Amino acid sequence: MARTVASGYDVVTVTGDPEERGYQYGLAARTRIELALRTYADVFMHYASWDWATVRRHGLRFADPIEDFSPASAREIRGIARGAGVEVADILALNTRSEIMFAAPGRLRAVAASECTSFALTPERTASGVPLMGQNWDWIEGARETAVVLQVRRDDGPDFVTVVEAGMLAKVGINSSGVGLCTNTLISDGDEGRPGVPYHVLLRSVLDSDSGAEAAARIKSTSRANSANYLIADASGFCMDVETGPGDGACGEITPVDGAITHANHFLVGGLTGVDRYLERKAHTRKRLHHLTARLQQHRTHTIESLQEALADHADAPDSVCQHPDVAQPTAERTCTVAGIIMDLSDRSLMYASGSPCESTWSLPVRIDASS
Structure with missing residues (x-):
């Protein structure tokens, strides 16, 4: 795993099998992942008055479709969560935030x-x-x-x-x-x-x-x-x-x-x-x-x-x-x-x-x- 900075964005390099790659990614990007979770918690609360527990619950609806379509991606999501020290439901919510926004009350669809x-x-x-x-x-x-x-x-x-x-x-x-x-x-x-x-x-x-x-x-x-x-x-x-x-x-x-x-x-x-x-x-x-x-x-x-x-x-x-x-x-x-x-x-x-x-x-x- 390597982590460098160029032009303002972290460059994260990962290797290995899906779960190991995910773990390395989550570990290297942990601070930004935590910030992303806080950012989307604020967005969903602002537009829909949904707390993060509600958002995570909606994200979990997509666990089976992801597993069926790409077991490797599902494993990687689990690895990201482990590396970042967060729940799998949190990483699912990040990766399905577009779908959750469309399921939320109408005003959130604007964002x-x-x-x-x-x-x-x-x-x-x-x-x-x-x-x-x-x-x-x-x-x-x-x-x-x-x-x-x-x-x-x-x-x-x-x-x-x-x-x-x-x-x-x-x-x-x-x-x-x-x-x-x-x-x-x-x-x-x-x-x-x-x-x-x-x-x-x-x-x-x-x-x-x-x-x-x-x-x-x-x-x-x-x-x-x-x-x-x-x-x-x-x-x-x-x-x-x-x-x-x-x-x-x-x-x-x-x-x-x-x-x-x-x-x-x-x-x-x-x-x-x-x-x-x-x-x-x-x-x-x-x-x-x-x-x-x-x-x-x-x-x-x-x-x-x-x-x-x-x-x-x-x-x-x-x-x-x-x-x-x-x-x-x-x-x-x-x-x-x-x-x-x-x-x-x-x-x-x-x-x-x-x-x-x-x-x-x-x-x-x-x-x-x-x-x-």
Whole structure:
């Protein structure tokens, strides 16, 4: 186990079998996990008047679906709890917080609508001739204090690196097979936190995959707890955006147009929801998609630097691609860009800006040794 600090976020490296990896992760990130638990306790109390015992009880509903879908992930969750010195129910609650929010009283669903904007470029659209992808991960301000960069080295699947809230299995990331993952919240009129495979467990399944096609097939064939958008690409040239509703119904597939895919927080494929609840509440998702798409259209080919600039876009601020916390809002309601992330799929590397990309220093590339 290794723990270092770069660009403001702890970098935690773990090895071993699932439970040992989880234990190392929980031990190294213990302080941030404890802070994450306090942060979400405040969020649920603020929006729903739910105490943490109630939140944990709802999280336990997903223990069996996780075990059935990925016994290794279930073991890892148990290991994280042991390393962090907390209950398994606490780590389950962190990893299913999206589903619990949809099961809670209506006002809490508003905070579930995080503002993420993502992209993928095929080789003909990059100056280096390799596939690049990335996004701004936007969420509650408290996540800036709990985010970590998790590097996993293992024998039971591809190694990977992910930028994620401490104690959670995965978020945005890339693995040693060259599979990259970006993601966006979607909210359909069918989302109610139903029993099923949780969103963050499905995100982890992408980084467990040996190819983009395998990852996409796994998402599409699973009974999902909530709607979500999964932008998946790999070093071989696979590039697909998968929009999903809850359950095991049909999914939407979006492929590159002129070598690019961009996505925000509304459905682009018809027929997946009766009412797009995110779009209904936060129409600026269309503006963010427009501005990121326009940025990518400014140049035929892009460099890492031009993509960093695109993620720092402030058009239509404060509802812009690059977001800043509104200090006039109560702490539990402040959202902002937690991290900007860009991945080079051929290089198996990820770089990130901790906080808003316009004012943060980007990290050096975090590389995965494909032969490890």
